């Protein structure tokens with residue numbers, strides 16, 4: 001192949017490879033011009049208005065329904081000094097993600113990079129499912145399995161999405177958040193294999209000290225969320241044109 005034929009052929013091929021995967025954003029999703037004066041408030045409104053489209057799930061993006069969001073199975077292991085534990089959850093449903101209120105959006109365009117900070121609030125959320133837990137505090141071993149639910153109010157977080165821009169695609173590298181929760185109520189059955197008294201005592205303890213327990217878990221949990229959410233965000237952004245989405 002002569003260089004000039006290669007040039008044409010390769011450009012066509014490369015363009016085709018990039019465009020082959022492109023999916024148009026649903027028409028209900030508005031876009032905002034980055035040189036407009038109200039760019040960040042425009043983005044906030046566009047996100048708020050199009051959120052129902054996303055939270056219903058979009059098959060073209062392989063994006064699941066987010067309300068309720070279903071988790072079939074998840075296992076987490078916890079180890080911190082004397083405290084060790086393993087919790088497996090099944091058939092978990094999370095409600096409330098469709099009711100997200102977007103408070104503000106801060107876009108940062110840089111050479112070859114893009115970052116979005118999104119302040120949001122979930123007024124109410126409810127999670128329920130089945131669990132199995134084993135744990136140990138020093139030599140004191142406990143465990144059980146049953147049903148659990150968690151009600152939360154006033155969940156606030158800043159979504160921080162950061163990544164590079166290549167071939168007109170935003171490649172999200174990190175999607176981090178550290179949610180603050182105003183109110184949490186936790187319910188579970190049979191943590192001690194049918195011992196109601198112990199189960200009740202544990203529930204009282206957890207409902208009193210949840211802020212401490214929650215903040216203790218947050219750094220670990222936040223890391224696994226990052227991996228999961230980065231993957232979820234890239235299901236969308238790997239298939240849409242960056243320049244058309246953020247013109």
Ligand SMILES: *[C@@H]1O[C@H](CO)[C@@H](O)[C@H](O)[C@H]1NC(C)=O
Pocket residue numbers: 126148149151187
């Ligand atoms: C959580 O589960 C308990 C026990 O089944 C139940 O009494 C309670 O109503 C549930 N919470 C909500 C908000 O449904």
